[in-house]
Amino acid sequence: MTAEARHRRAGGSRIPILLLVPAGLALGFLAVPLAGLLARTPWGSLGAELATPRVLEALRLSLVCSLGAVGVSLLLGVPLAFLLARVEFPGRNLVRALTTLSMVLPPVVGGVALLLAFGRRGLVGRWLDQWFGITLPFTTAGAILAEAFVAMPFLVISTEAGLRAMDRRYEDAAATLGAGRWTILRRVTLPLIAPSLGAGIALCWARALGEFGATITFAGNLPGVTQTMPLAVYLALETDLQAAIALSLVLLVVSLAVLVALRGRWFPTA
Amino acid sequence: MSLEARVELTLGQLHLDVDLAVASGELVVLLGPNGAGKTTLLRALAGLVPLDRGRVVLDGRALEDTEGGEWVATEDRPIGFVFQDYLLFPHLSALENVAFGLRARGLPKAEARRRAGAWLERVGLAGHAGARPRALSGGQAQRVALARAMVGDPRLLLLDEPLAALDVATRTEVRRDLRRHLASFDGTRLLVTHDPLEAIALADRLVVLEGGRVTQTGTPAQVSARPRSGYVAELVGVNLYRGQADGRSVRLAGGGTVVAANVNHGDVFAAVHPHAVALHRRLPEGTPRNVWAGTADAVEVVGDRVLDGLW
Numbered sequence: 407m408t409a410e411a412r413h414r415r416a417g418g419s420r421i422p423i424l425l426l427v428p429a430g431l432a433l434g435f436l437a438v439p440l441a442g443l444l445a446r447t448p449w450g451s452l453g454a455e456l457a458t459p460r461v462l463e464a465l466r467l468s469l470v471c472s473l474g475a476v477g478v479s480l481l482l483g484v485p486l487a488f489l490l491a492r493v494e495f496p497g498r499n500l501v502r503a504l505t506t507l508s509m510v511l512p513p514v515v516g517g518v519a520l521l522l523a524f525g526r527r528g529l530v531g532r533w534l535d536q537w538f539g540i541t542l543p544f545t546t547a548g549a550i551l552a553e554a555f556v557a558m559p560f561l562v563i564s565t566e567a568g569l570r571a572m573d574r575r576y577e578d579a580a581a582t583l584g585a586g587r588w589t590i591l592r593r594v595t596l597p598l599i600a601p602s603l604g605a606g607i608a609l610c611w612a613r614a615l616g617e618f619g620a621t622i623t624f625a626g627n628l629p630g631v632t633q634t635m636p637l638a639v640y641l642a643l644e645t646d647l648q649a650a651i652a653l654s655l656v657l658l659v660v661s662l663a664v665l666v667a668l669r670g671r672w673f674p675t676a
Numbered sequence: 677m678s679l680e681a682r683v684e685l686t687l688g689q690l691h692l693d694v695d696l697a698v699a700s701g702e703l704v705v706l707l708g709p710n711g712a713g714k715t716t717l718l719r720a721l722a723g724l725v726p727l728d729r730g731r732v733v734l735d736g737r738a739l740e741d742t743e744g745g746e747w748v749a750t751e752d753r754p755i756g757f758v759f760q761d762y763l764l765f766p767h768l769s770a771l772e773n774v775a776f777g778l779r780a781r782g783l784p785k786a787e788a789r790r791r792a793g794a795w796l797e798r799v800g801l802a803g804h805a806g807a808r809p810r811a812l813s814g815g816q817a818q819r820v821a822l823a824r825a826m827v828g829d830p831r832l833l834l835l836d837e838p839l840a841a842l843d844v845a846t847r848t849e850v851r852r853d854l855r856r857h858l859a860s861f862d863g864t865r866l867l868v869t870h871d872p873l874e875a876i877a878l879a880d881r882l883v884v885l886e887g888g889r890v891t892q893t894g895t896p897a898q899v900s901a902r903p904r905s906g907y908v909a910e911l912v913g914v915n916l917y918r919g920q921a922d923g924r925s926v927r928l929a930g931g932g933t934v935v936a937a938n939v940n941h942g943d944v945f946a947a948v949h950p951h952a953v954a955l956h957r958r959l960p961e962g963t964p965r966n967v968w969a970g971t972a973d974a975v976e977v978v979g980d981r982v983l984d985g986l987w
Contacts, residue, residue: 575763578724581750582757583777584828593776597767 447655448648455652463630464638468615471634475553475614476607479561487565509559516555517623548625549632553614560609568602605668612664679832679864682730683720692716692888698864705879706868713888714868718834722757723750734832756825760837762817764809770820771805777828795823815846822857835867839874872911877945884908917946935965
């Protein structure tokens with residue numbers, strides 16, 4: 407080994423200061439706000455804060471809406487994932503891009519778009535109102551719709567990836583054993599993609615639970631009807647800081663739980 | 677009971693054009709190099725790949741006929757399929773894998789599990805009923821796959837390279853078991869392999885497939901005696917003798933004894949590769965295990981080989 411190479415090697419094993427400083431700052435930047443939240447949490451009165459009717463109402467509504475959004479996503483998103491993964495058709499890439507658009511779209515824009523489509527005078531909402539007497543804006547169903555709009559892509563993408571990675575010859579094997587299409591789906595395909603499906607559900611649910619922009623734009627901020635936890639946090643910030651912190655803590659714990667559950671599945675571990 | 681198939685199909689680079697007839701009770705081995713279309717042919721017989729033209733008739737019933745418009749879907753064909761890497765469902769136990777077909781065909785759970793259990797016992801895996809495929813050895817997985825394919829009492833058994841995924845050490849033993857289980861099956865049997873030893877050891881009749889076409893067919897003895905293509909000549913240029921092993925010594929069925937490289941017991945095939953045969957004027961010293969004295973009446977040089985008429 408030449409002296410120069412040895413020198414370079416020795417230099418490479420030391421962490422350059424130019425890397426360390428901004429990296430450390432980045433870590434602090436991401437972690438300090440969370441520490442701030444924990445530091446200001448009223449641990450003593452946490453139980454009481456969370457038990458107030460307003461907070462409980464927001465908690466209940468958040469559960470209903472986020473689970474409803476997951477339900478809608480499963481019902482519509484899983485078939486869409488099958489279509490994208492299994493059927494070749496012209497414009498498939500365009501459809502996939504469209505599917506993921508609401509992931510990158512500012513949620514407020516999503517809310518406005520939903521209003522223009524499903525509002526009382528909207529493209530589709532007009533007919534829903536006239537024919538079935540259904541109005542979606544400013545209802546719990548509307549909040550579910552808004553959350554599903556932003557959360558469904560997470561489920562579709564994860565499920566499609568699972569379907570693509572799966573060895574389809576397992577389905578052939580099942581067919582040679584006398585299994586029809588539904589039996590194969592139920593007993594072979596879905597169990598084999600269960601990890602991807604599970605990750606998709608968790609991400610979809612976490613995204614729905616935290617949804618703010620589209621919900622407040624499309625469904626408004628009505629306590630007990632559309633005021634989910636993130637909306638309640640925002641409102642409580644001006645009137646009742648303790649309640650806002652308590653609610654934020656709940657959302658933080660849920661996010662961490664999802665992260666831990668998905669460890670190594672969605673986020674590769676080195 | 678028999679299989680009659682005329683298969684014409686194009687899949688990517690492969691053009692398959694094959695006439696195949698298998699009598700019941702006969703074990704036909706389809707031998708050919710990689711890419712010859714062996715697996716595709718099996719998949720076509722199973723209905724997993726549609727024919728461009730042709731027909732598949734099993735026991736007088738048309739499963740597929742492109743002219744008559746017949747088509748029986750894979751799940752309704754009375755077949756058993758052992759896939760090359762077995763494809764045991766990883767999320768089900770060995771027992772549930774074997775019971776899968778019975779359940780899919782509508783048998784009650786308890787009855788399906790009972791029959792599956794009986795089959796696992798038959799292949800010597802009663803103690804592994806609850807094991808996931810991941811926990812099974814290659815030989816055990818192969819036996820579960822065989823039980824899974826046979827438990828539904830199929831009329832046609834298709835086996836795609838059933839020994840290829842095994843290491844050499846277990847292959848001999850698993851092959852012996854496979855022979856025994858195949859012998860107990862009374863339907864039509866078709867096995868695919870690229871390994872000539874396996875083909876000759878198992879086949880009643882060989883069908884050699886090259887480039888999507890049948891190049892030769894006959895008993896293993898006929899095919900090895902008169903190879904009709906370079907591929908076959910290369911493959912069967914191995915002298916194979918049936919015999920009884922006792923340790924390293926193998927008593928040949930046709931008389932005589934050879935010394936084998938490894939220890940075995942019971943029915944075996946002894947393979948003598950031409951490259952391993954050498955002629956010496958005097959009694960050789962060193963490594964040869966088998967030494968015979970004789971008179972060469974002619975020596976002929978063919979490429980890198982020497983043909984000799986010994987005795």
